[in-house]
Amino acid sequence: MSDTPILEVRDLCKRFPVRGKGPFAGKSWLAAVNAVSFRLDKGETLALVGESGCGKTTLARAAAMLQPPTSGSVRFEGSEITGLGNRSLKPLRRRVQMIFQDPYGSLNPRLPVGAIIAEPLLVHGLGDKAERRQKAVRLAEQVGLKAGDMSRYPHQFSGGQRQRIAIARAIALQPCLVIADEPVSALDVSIQSQILNLLRDLRDSRRLTYLFISHDLAVVRHFADRVAVMYLGRIVETAAAETLFDAPRHPYTRALIAAQPVIGRGKRTAAGCLSGDPPSPLDPPSGCPFHPRCPLAAALCRESRPELEGDSGHQVACHFKNEGGT
Amino acid sequence: MTGFLFQRLIQSAVVLAVMSFVIYWLMGLMPGDPIDLMISADPKITSEDAARLRALYGLDKPITERYLNWLGAAVGGDFGFSRLYAKPVPEALLPALANTVRLLGITLCLSLLIGLPAGMAAAIRPYSKTDYTINLLAFAGISLPAFWLALLLIIVFSVFLGVLPAGGVAALGGDGFWDQAKYLVLPVANLTIASVGGHTRYMRAAMIEALRQDYIRTARAKGAGPARVVLGHALRNALIPVVTIVSLDFGFLFSGALITETVFAYPGMGKLIFDAIMGNDYNLALVALLFVTLLILIGNLLADLAYAWLDPRISYR
Amino acid sequence: MPEVLETSQDSAAAALEVRQLEVVFATDASPLKAADKVSFAVPAGRTLGLVGESGCGKSVTALAILGLVPPPGLITGGQILFNGDDLPSLPERRMEDIRGARISMIFQEPMTALNPVFSIGSQVAEALRIHRRTSRPEAWKAAVEMLARVGIADAAARAGDYPHQLSGGMRQRAMIAMALICRPEVLIADEPTTALDVTTQAQILDLMMAMQRDLGLAILFISHDLGVISEIADEVAVMYAGAIVEQAPAGELFERPLHPYTRGLIETLPGAGPRLPRLAAIAGQVPDLGALPRGCRFSDRCPLADDECGASEPTLAAAGERRRVACWKAAP
Numbered sequence: 001m002s003d004t005p006i007l008e009v010r011d012l013c014k015r016f017p018v019r020g021k022g023p024f025a026g027k028s029w030l031a032a033v034n035a036v037s038f039r040l041d042k043g044e045t046l047a048l049v050g051e052s053g054c055g056k057t058t059l060a061r062a063a064a065m066l067q068p069p070t071s072g073s074v075r076f077e078g079s080e081i082t083g084l085g086n087r088s089l090k091p092l093r094r095r096v097q098m099i100f101q102d103p104y105g106s107l108n109p110r111l112p113v114g115a116i117i118a119e120p121l122l123v124h125g126l127g128d129k130a131e132r133r134q135k136a137v138r139l140a141e142q143v144g145l146k147a148g149d150m151s152r153y154p155h156q157f158s159g160g161q162r163q164r165i166a167i168a169r170a171i172a173l174q175p176c177l178v179i180a181d182e183p184v185s186a187l188d189v190s191i192q193s194q195i196l197n198l199l200r201d202l203r204d205s206r207r208l209t210y211l212f213i214s215h216d217l218a219v220v221r222h223f224a225d226r227v228a229v230m231y232l233g234r235i236v237e238t239a240a241a242e243t244l245f246d247a248p249r250h251p252y253t254r255a256l257i258a259a260q261p262v263i264g265r266g267k268r269t270a271a272g273c274l275s276g277d278p279p280s281p282l283d284p285p286s287g288c289p290f291h292p293r294c295p296l297a298a299a300l301c302r303e304s305r306p307e308l309e310g311d312s313g314h315q316v317a318c319h320f321k322n323e324g325g326t
Numbered sequence: 327m328t329g330f331l332f333q334r335l336i337q338s339a340v341v342l343a344v345m346s347f348v349i350y351w352l353m354g355l356m357p358g359d360p361i362d363l364m365i366s367a368d369p370k371i372t373s374e375d376a377a378r379l380r381a382l383y384g385l386d387k388p389i390t391e392r393y394l395n396w397l398g399a400a401v402g403g404d405f406g407f408s409r410l411y412a413k414p415v416p417e418a419l420l421p422a423l424a425n426t427v428r429l430l431g432i433t434l435c436l437s438l439l440i441g442l443p444a445g446m447a448a449a450i451r452p453y454s455k456t457d458y459t460i461n462l463l464a465f466a467g468i469s470l471p472a473f474w475l476a477l478l479l480i481i482v483f484s485v486f487l488g489v490l491p492a493g494g495v496a497a498l499g500g501d502g503f504w505d506q507a508k509y510l511v512l513p514v515a516n517l518t519i520a521s522v523g524g525h526t527r528y529m530r531a532a533m534i535e536a537l538r539q540d541y542i543r544t545a546r547a548k549g550a551g552p553a554r555v556v557l558g559h560a561l562r563n564a565l566i567p568v569v570t571i572v573s574l575d576f577g578f579l580f581s582g583a584l585i586t587e588t589v590f591a592y593p594g595m596g597k598l599i600f601d602a603i604m605g606n607d608y609n610l611a612l613v614a615l616l617f618v619t620l621l622i623l624i625g626n627l628l629a630d631l632a633y634a635w636l637d638p639r640i641s642y643r
Numbered sequence: 644m645p646e647v648l649e650t651s652q653d654s655a656a657a658a659l660e661v662r663q664l665e666v667v668f669a670t671d672a673s674p675l676k677a678a679d680k681v682s683f684a685v686p687a688g689r690t691l692g693l694v695g696e697s698g699c700g701k702s703v704t705a706l707a708i709l710g711l712v713p714p715p716g717l718i719t720g721g722q723i724l725f726n727g728d729d730l731p732s733l734p735e736r737r738m739e740d741i742r743g744a745r746i747s748m749i750f751q752e753p754m755t756a757l758n759p760v761f762s763i764g765s766q767v768a769e770a771l772r773i774h775r776r777t778s779r780p781e782a783w784k785a786a787v788e789m790l791a792r793v794g795i796a797d798a799a800a801r802a803g804d805y806p807h808q809l810s811g812g813m814r815q816r817a818m819i820a821m822a823l824i825c826r827p828e829v830l831i832a833d834e835p836t837t838a839l840d841v842t843t844q845a846q847i848l849d850l851m852m853a854m855q856r857d858l859g860l861a862i863l864f865i866s867h868d869l870g871v872i873s874e875i876a877d878e879v880a881v882m883y884a885g886a887i888v889e890q891a892p893a894g895e896l897f898e899r900p901l902h903p904y905t906r907g908l909i910e911t912l913p914g915a916g917p918r919l920p921r922l923a924a925i926a927g928q929v930p931d932l933g934a935l936p937r938g939c940r941f942s943d944r945c946p947l948a949d950d951e952c953g954a955s956e957p958t959l960a961a962a963g964e965r966r967r968v969a970c971w972k973a974a975p
Contacts, residue, residue, distance in 0.1 A: 051840035052811075158928045159697075188696040188929050189867060193911035193922035200921065215840065218870070222913030222922065242918070259845040261870030263909060264897040268874040273849055274842040277810040540755040546711055548743030548770040548821060551736075558769075562760045637760055638805040 004078040006177050006209045007040040007063060012072035014055075014062045018282060030282050032058040034233040035072070037308075042176070045203065045210040047224035047241070049217060049256070051278055055233040056213050060179050063211070064096050065089055077176075094124055097170035101182035103162035107154040113140070113165050114150030120172045139168040143198060160191035164198065171202060181213045196223055217260045221245050229253045232281055232289040239314035249316045251294050288319065296320045334630070338623045345619045346400075347393055349612055353603075354389045360409055360606050361385065396612075406609035410602060415613050419598070423617060425495060426587070426594035430579055432510065433517040438572070441522045445529025446564075450556060452534055460526060467523030472582055476516045476589040483512060493591035513590045520582055521575065528571045532564040539563070566636050573629030577622050657684035657724075658861035659708065659746070659829045664721035666700070666707050675932040677703040677716065679885040682959070685829065688855065690862040692876030692893065694869060694908075696929050700885040701865045705831045707731075708863075709748060710738045725829070744774040747822035751834035753814035757806040763817040764790065764802025770821045789820040794850055812843035816850065823854055830855075831863045836871060848875055869908060873897050878965075881905045884930045884940045887959055891966040901962055901973040903945050939971065947972040 014033040033055045040046050048056040062069040065081055074082050076092055084092075097120075100106045107116055118136040121127055127135065137147050143164040154162055163183060170178055180199065184192040196219065202208055214220050220227055221241055228238040229252065237250035248254045255274040276293050279285050285292050291301040300319050308317040361379050365371050371379075380386045384395065399406065411418035448460040484492035495509045536542070537560050545559045584596030591597075595614060602611035633640050666678040678700045685691045693701045706712045708723050710730060723730040725746065730738065742748075750756040758766060767786035771777055777785070783802070791798035793816040806814055815835060822830060832851065836844040852875065855862055866872050872879055873893060880890040881902065889902035900906040910923040927944040930936070936943040942952040951971050959969040 051842065160928060189869065189908055190696060190911055190925040190929065193913075193924040196913070197921050197924060217841070218913045222918060256841060259841040261841075261844075261848075261868065261874045263870050263873045263912065263914065264894075265874065266894060267877070268845075268848060268852070273845045275846070277812055277843065540750060540752065541758040543711060544750060544756045544818075544821075545758070546742065547709055547748040549739045549741070549773045550743075550769075551739050554773070559758055563758070566760075638762075639759060639807050 003042060005039040005041050005075075006044075006077060007211070008073075008075040008078075009039070009063050010037045010073045010075075012036045012059065012062055012074065013070045014058050014067065015070045028282070031233050031284070032281060033062060033069075036230075036233075036235055038228055038235065038238065040177070040209055040211060042209055043203070043207050045212055045223060045225045047212045047214060047220040047227045048230055049214060049220050049227060050230035051215065051256075053278060053281070054230040055281075056230050057181055059230070060181060060211055060213055064098070064177075064179055065092065066098075090124075094120075094173045095175050096177045096179065097173065097175040099163070099166055099170050099178060099180045099183045101185050103159065103166040103186075104154060106166055107162060109154055112151050112153055113145070113157075116154070116165060117150075117168045117172060120169060124173060126173075135172070136168075139172055140165075142171075142202075143168045144194075158191075159187050160194060163187060163191075163195050167195075167198065167202070171206065171208075174206070175208070177209045177211065179211045179213070182215070183212075184219060185214070185216065192219070199223070217245075217257060229256065232278060232284055234289065234317065235308055235315075236290065236317045237315065238308070243314055249314070249321045250290075250318050251296050251320075252290050255293075288317075290318075296323070334627055338620075338627070341623060342616060342619060343397075346397065346612070346616055349615050350393045350396065351389060353608055353611060354392075356603075356606070358606055359385055360608070363606055400613075405613050408602075408607055408610040410605045410607040410610060415609050418610055419614055419617065422593055422595050422598040422614075425592065426583060426596065429510065429513055429517065429587075429592065429594055430583060432514050433521065434572075434576075434579065436514065436518045437522045437525050440518070441525025442529045442568070444522075445526040445531075446533050446556065446561070448526070448530045449533030449537060449564075450552075457530075460530070464523035464526040464530075467519050467521075468527070470519065472516060472520045472585045473589055475519060476512075476586060479512045479516055480589075493589075495593060509592075513586050513592050516586050516590070517579065517582055521579060524575065525568075525572065528568050529564065532567045533560060535567075536560040536564040562636055566633065569629050569632045569636065573625045576625035580618060580622070656686045658687040659863070660684040660722075660724040661704070661708065662722045662724065664704065664707060664723065665719045666703050666712055667717055667719045669715040669717065670933075672933060676885050677932065678707065680721070680959075681882075681885075681887055682721075683880050683887065683890065685861040685863050687828065687861045688859045689877045690855065690864050690875055692872035692879040693863060693865045693882060694867065694872045694879060695882035696867055698884075698929060698932065699882040701882050702833050704882075705748065705833050705863065705865055708831060709742050709746060710735070711742075740774070743770050743822070743827070744825040745827050746829040746831065747825070747827040748831040748833065749815070749818045749822050749835050752838050753811065753818045754806060754838075756818060757814060759806055762803050762805055763809065763814075763820075764804075767802070767817065767821045767824055771824050774825050785824065786820070789824045790817065793817075793820045793823075793854070794846070795820075810843075811839050812846060815839065815843075815847050819847075819850065819854065823858065823860075826858055827860070829861045829863070831865070833865045834867070835864075837866065837868065844871070851875070869897075869912060881908070884935055885932060886940060886969065887967075888941065888970070889966075889968045890959070891968075895966065901966065901968040902941075902970045903947050903972065904941050907944075907946075939969075941970075945972075 012033060013031065013035055015029040015031050017027045018030050019027060036059055038046065048059060050056050058067070061067045063074055065074065069082060072082070073080060081089065081092060114133060114136050117139050118132040121132045121135060126132070137150060140150060141147065145161065145164055145168065154165065157165065183199065184195050187195060199210070200223070203210060212220070212224055224241045226238065227241050227244045228235045229250065230236065231252050237244065237248065237253045244253065245257065248257055259273065274293055279289070279292060287303050287305055288294070288301040289305070291297040294301065306317045306319045308315045310316055361376050364379070365376060384392055396406070405415040408415050408418040444460050448457040451457060480492045483490040490511055491509055542555060542559060545555050550558065583594060584600065586592065587594040587596040588600065595618060599611060599614045602614060662682050664678050664681040665676065668675045668677055681700070681704050683691060693704065695701045703712060703716065707718055708730065712718065718731045725741070757763065764783060764786050767789055768782035771782045771785055787798045787802045790802055795801050795813060795816055809817065836847050839847060848871065851862065854860060864872065864875055876893045878890070879893050879896045880887045881904065882888070883904050889896070889900065889905045896905065897909065900909055907923070907925040911925060913922060925944055930940065936953065938953040938955055939945070939948065939957055942948040945952065957969045957971045959967045962968045962973060
C-alpha cells in the first residue's frame, strides 16, 4: 500500500440547509454525510451499500466534487481538491466519470449516439472531427455496440444498450476513476449480468478504479473488492467483500444480508427481520444511530456513539462488535 | 396558517405600495396635465395663471415629492377629488366597482359552471364524438374576438329581435329584477363566451392527466364505479392546476371586461379607467388601477387558500 | 356450467384459474400479443409466482384478471374462472362488485398508487364503503383496525396521515390494508416490493405471508426478482415475451430448471456461491413483441436452439408430475 491512493477522503461532511417551520424560523441542517473517511487504491472497486437515504450517493458526489463537501478533505492522486475552483477542477473532471442508474435521463434525446459518445472529447477539445468520430466508433465497439448504431438516437435502444452508450461516453476521456451509481438497478435480470461483465472487462483492460454504489448486496458481493456499509450518513462497517459477507460484524450489516432474498433457500421464515424504518436524518437518534432498530442495543448504545474501529482490513462501528450473536 | 396569512398580507401591502408609485410615475410621464386641459377649455388663461395654478395644485414639484404627499393623504383616508366626475374619488369609483364586480362575478360563475363539467365530459372519453364536439365549441369561443362578438350580439338581440338593450345599465334604484338583469345579459354572455372555452380546455387537460395516474387504477381495482373514480378520485386532483390558471385568468378577464364594457357602454371599472386616463384625471385613474391590483392580489390569495384546501401536500406554515 | 365440471384435479381447489388467456394490443402496425395462451391456477392459501422481465406480459395478465387492461389492449381469447364465473364475460357492474371485495390488487409504487389528496384512513375505509353498507364512522373504525393489523403503529393517529407523510414501507402496508379490508379470496400483487429497500421488503413479504395464513388468501405474486419469488412462492410460472415457458413447484424450478431461459436467468444472477470472474449471461436483448423470432420465441437467444426451434413453436407440455415446459430441447 505504498502507492498513493487514487482517492482519499477524510472526515467528509455534507450538510444541506432545511427550512424550519414558521415564517421566522431559522434554517436547520440535514447531515447527509457525517465524518466519513475512506481510501480507494488504483484498480480497486469499493462499493458503498445501504438503504435509500443513507447518504451513499451524496458521499460519492461530494468526493467527486460534483457537490462540494461542507467540510473534510478529499485528496485525488495525492493532492487536495477541496476548495478548488471550477477551472482548477477541469483536469479532475476528465479523470473522474460517472455512470447513472437511469441512462435515458443522462443521454440527450436529440443527439445521435455517435455525437453523445464523442461529446466529452469535444468539450475537452481533443482531436479534430474525424479523429473524434473514429474514436467514438472504437469506443462503441468496445462496449458492444455496432458501428451502425452511431447514427441512431437513444430512444431507439433498450435500457441495456443505453447503459452501454453511457459507459462508452464515460470511458471516452480515459478516466482513472469511474463512479457508478446503481448502474444495473434499472435493467432486466438477463441484461444486468451483461453490463456487470462489461464493467469488469473494462476494469481489467483499462485499469479502472470504481466507486460502485448499489443497494443490491448480491451484485456488490460479486463485483466489489471492498465494501463500505452506510447507515444514516456514516460508514458503520467496512471490509474486504468476502470478509464482510462471510463474517459481518455490525448488526446492521447482518440484517441487510439476512434480508436479501436468496434463490433456492425455500420459502422464507419470518425471523431476524429488522423492524421499523431508518430514522430521519433531520432528527438522528442519540448515541449509536442504529440503536432503535438494533437487536443488541443496550444502555451504552443509547448514550455514546461507537467509533469506526479496527485494523485497516475490517472496521466496525459497534459497541458489541466482538460479540458474535445472531 | 395564520402565519401564512400574515405574511401574505404584508406582501400584498408592499406590492400595492410599489404599484402605487409605478402607476403614479407612469402617469407623470404622460404628456399633459390637468392644467393643460383647463387651458384648452378656457383660452383666457395666461401662462402666468397656469404657472400659478400649477404651484397651487403642487404640480410644479418633483414627482417623488408629489407621490409622497399623495401617499400621506391616501394613508389618512383622503384619496383626493375626481376632476372628471366632480366628486371625491371613492364616490366616483364605488358604483363602477360594484357594476364590474357584478359583471365579472356572474361571468366567472357561469364560465366555471359550464366549462368545468364540459371539460370533464370531454376528458372521460378523449377523442370520442363528445370530446370533438366540446373541443370545437371551446376553440370557437376562444377564437371569436370579443369586440366582434359584442357587435354581433347587439345586432341580433337589440337591433333585429329588439328583446335586449344594446347597452347601459338600469336607472338608479331601478325597478324589478328583470329591469336590472336585462342590461347584464349581453355583456355577461359576451364575456362568458370569451372565457368558457379556456376553462373547458384547462379542465379537459387536467382531467385527462389525473385519469392517467396510478391511483385511478388503484381506485378501479378496489371496485369504484365510474362516477366515484371521476368525481371522487380524479376531480380533486384535476382541480389543483385548474385553480392556478383560473386565478391567473382573473386579470385577463379584467382586460376583456374593458372591451366589453366599452362596446356595451357599461359603466364599470374598465370604462372608468379608460375615461380617467384619457381625461388626465390622475387621482381617479390611480386609485382605480390600484383597486384592480388589489382585486388580482385577492384572487391570487384565494387561489393559494384553495390549493391548501385541495392538496394536503401543500402546507402553509 | 360445464367448464367448472371439467377442470383438472389440480384446479379443483383453485380460487382462480386462467385458461388460454390472450390479450392483444391493437397498434398501428400489427396487433401485439401481450399475453399468448397463458394458463395457470392459484389454489386458496397458496402463492403462485409469476416471474419474467419487463414487457413479458406478467402485469398485463394481472390486469386482465380484474378487467383493467388499459386501451388499446383487449382480451381476445381464453377464460378467467373465478367462483364459477368467466370474468371477461361478466358485465362491468358485476366486475365492480368483485374488484376489491373478492379479488384485490396491490401495486409496485405505493406513492403513486395511493391518491395524494386523501388520508390513508379514508382510502382504506372507502374500499369497505364501496362494497358493504357501512356508516362513515364504522368504516373509519374498521380502517383503523385494519391499519393496525398490517403493522402500522399508532394506527388511530396515522389513519389521518396523507400518503406523502408516510415512508415507502408504511404506504405499502396501507395499500395492503386497503386490499384486504373486504377479506378477498384472491390477492394479486404486482411487484409489491420492487420500490422498497431490502429490510422493508422483508417486512412486507412477512406481512403478506401472515395475512395469507390468516385469511386463506390465494396470492398471485408478480415479480422480476427471482430471489423474492423463491422466498414467497409455492409454485412458479416463468413468462417470456407474452407466454409462460415453464411452470413448476418453486423448489423444483430453482433446483432443476428445465427451460434454457429459466436456467439462464438463474445462472446470470450473482449468487451465494464462490465469486467468479464473470457472470453467465443470456445473449441479446429482451425481445420486442412486434418482432418475435419464428418458431420458439426464445430461439434467437437460446444456446441450445437448432433448426427445429426456428421452424415451429413448442407448446407448454407436461414434463413430470407437476411441471410444464415449452421447449423442444428440455430433457424430460
